[in-house]
Amino acid sequence: MSSETAQDAQSEQLLYARVLEIGMFIGLVILFITFGVYVSGIMAPAVPLDQVSSYWHLGVSEYLEVVNQNHLHLEHPPTGWAWLTMLGKGDFLNFIGIAILGGVTIICYLAIIPTLLRKKDSAYVAMALLEVIVLTLAASGILAVGH
Amino acid sequence: MRAGPLLGVKLGAPLLMLWILLAPLAAVAVNEVPAANEVLTSAAAQAVDWWVWPLVLLVVTFVMGIVAVLGGVGGGVLFVPIISGFFPFHLDFVRGCGLLVALSGALAAGPGLLKANLASLRLAIPSALIASSCAIVGAMVGLALPTHIIQTALGATILGIVVLMLLARKSEMPEVPRADNLSSALRICGVYTEESTGEQINWKIHRTPIGMTLFIAVGVMAGMFGLGAGWANVPVLNLLMGAPLKISVATSKFLLSITDTSAAWIYLNQGCVIPMMVVPSLVGIMLGSFIGVRILRVAKPAFVRWIVIVLLLFAGAKALTKGLGLPFIV
Numbered sequence: 398m399s400s401e402t403a404q405d406a407q408s409e410q411l412l413y414a415r416v417l418e419i420g421m422f423i424g425l426v427i428l429f430i431t432f433g434v435y436v437s438g439i440m441a442p443a444v445p446l447d448q449v450s451s452y453w454h455l456g457v458s459e460y461l462e463v464v465n466q467n468h469l470h471l472e473h474p475p476t477g478w479a480w481l482t483m484l485g486k487g488d489f490l491n492f493i494g495i496a497i498l499g500g501v502t503i504i505c506y507l508a509i510i511p512t513l514l515r516k517k518d519s520a521y522v523a524m525a526l527l528e529v530i531v532l533t534l535a536a537s538g539i540l541a542v543g544h
Numbered sequence: 545m546r547a548g549p550l551l552g553v554k555l556g557a558p559l560l561m562l563w564i565l566l567a568p569l570a571a572v573a574v575n576e577v578p579a580a581n582e583v584l585t586s587a588a589a590q591a592v593d594w595w596v597w598p599l600v601l602l603v604v605t606f607v608m609g610i611v612a613v614l615g616g617v618g619g620g621v622l623f624v625p626i627i628s629g630f631f632p633f634h635l636d637f638v639r640g641c642g643l644l645v646a647l648s649g650a651l652a653a654g655p656g657l658l659k660a661n662l663a664s665l666r667l668a669i670p671s672a673l674i675a676s677s678c679a680i681v682g683a684m685v686g687l688a689l690p691t692h693i694i695q696t697a698l699g700a701t702i703l704g705i706v707v708l709m710l711l712a713r714k715s716e717m718p719e720v721p722r723a724d725n726l727s728s729a730l731r732i733c734g735v736y737t738e739e740s741t742g743e744q745i746n747w748k749i750h751r752t753p754i755g756m757t758l759f760i761a762v763g764v765m766a767g768m769f770g771l772g773a774g775w776a777n778v779p780v781l782n783l784l785m786g787a788p789l790k791i792s793v794a795t796s797k798f799l800l801s802i803t804d805t806s807a808a809w810i811y812l813n814q815g816c817v818i819p820m821m822v823v824p825s826l827v828g829i830m831l832g833s834f835i836g837v838r839i840l841r842v843a844k845p846a847f848v849r850w851i852v853i854v855l856l857l858f859a860g861a862k863a864l865t866k867g868l869g870l871p872f873i874v
Contacts (some may be wrong), residue, residue, distance in 0.1 A: 410665040414658035421651040434821040446594040449820050457636040461815045477813045492820035502805045535809040
């Protein structure tokens with residue numbers, strides 16, 4: 398790909414790429430660091446490392462019930478953003494990196510909306526806003542399901 | 545420039561990194577991995593040291609990453625059927641993990657593809673809006689249905705993908721006589737330089753409404769099975785809508801970063817993410833893809849494509865029989 402052609406990429410596309418690159422890099426680095434903290438035992442996990450494999454054959458509903466009963470002792474099994482309240486545990490610490498990787502696309506869309514507005518590209522402004530709403534709704538935890 | 549030594553040097557760094565990661569664990573693992581006939585049971589999973597399964601996942605996904613690149617498929621489409629069929633993890637966690645693996649790969653590839661003008665943001669935004677909305681629905685339905693139904697449907701889908709891989713012919717430069725009204729209104733078109741010829745290629749698309757409608761099904765399936773959806777995106781973009789193959793492949797990869805994000809959040813919020821599964825799988829696939837891309841420069845991938853087809857056939861049959869409660873050879 399020649400540099401001239403690469404420059405043809407529209408400004409919002411390049412902006413999206415830059416934001417995505419930074420967010421993806423931060424997310425992956427944090428994920429690897431927190432996983433290192435988790436498996437090295439620097440921060441004790443909620444579920445001991447040698448017991449994780451006792452649970453992962455269970456369906457998610459049963460898994461959450463059993464893990465909560467045996468280790469967490471919360472009023473309700475931890476779903477949604479409940480992991481934020483347990484960041485002191487090595488296993489839940491990993492969710493920071495995962496959440497960044499899941500959230501970077503929303504940031505990318507928010508970043509390009511002003512550029513699209515300046516270009517009066519109303520169709521793409523509307524689609525970008527709708528995408529932000531869709532992804533935020535998915536991330537919010539409002540859409541709960543169960544077996 | 546001599547390709548051989550250069551390739552050796554480029555391959556050397558990640559291989560050394562992998563060796564450093566694996567060597568101490570592998571030395572001990574020789575005595576810890578359960579007997580072959582026990583490997584697949586949950587009881588055996590609990591009988592071994594905690595680090596054995598992440599290590600096995602790392603090695604398997606590393607190989608999967610290489611094979612996926614050489615076979616021209618995404619890691620997710622191999623990951624979900626193989627890991628759910630032959631490993632002791634529940635399908636709920638495999639799907640959550642598969643989505644995060646596919647998502648991370650797409651996020652990592654996205655910036656380069658966008659900067660190189662191979663992935664088209666204007667083509668991706670409307671497709672992604674439909675696919676990501678429907679992926680939420682797919683994920684919710686997939687998590688609400690009983691596991692054996694999802695497992696059966698997964699098997700049928702994987703076998704369908706095999707048929708698609710066998711029958712679908714890709715078109716490097718599909719003929720698009722006239723852009724349709726919708727794509728013209730949305731200005732979905734672009735220019736890229738074909739590296740092999742130096743030629744500037746102007747591209748446009750047609751049949752946009754039908755293509756966008758198909759992204760409903762693509763999104764639902766991505767969310768329901770946690771597969772990623774490159775296997776469906778590329779035929780829709782390339783064969784139906786007429787985008788050049790390179791644009792289709794790159795835009796599809798980028799598209800996954802949006803589609804899988806919405807589905808991944810549903811799985812994450814539902815509790816279907818176990819870091820001990822996700823991180824080794826993610827590292828394995830990424831390192832494998834890194835090596836695979838380098839091998840691709842010198843390898844003839846036709847043979848590997850057949851390996852992928854056989855693997856998917858095997859994994860699809862396994863998922864189908866597991867879902868239906870029928871016996872299988874493994």
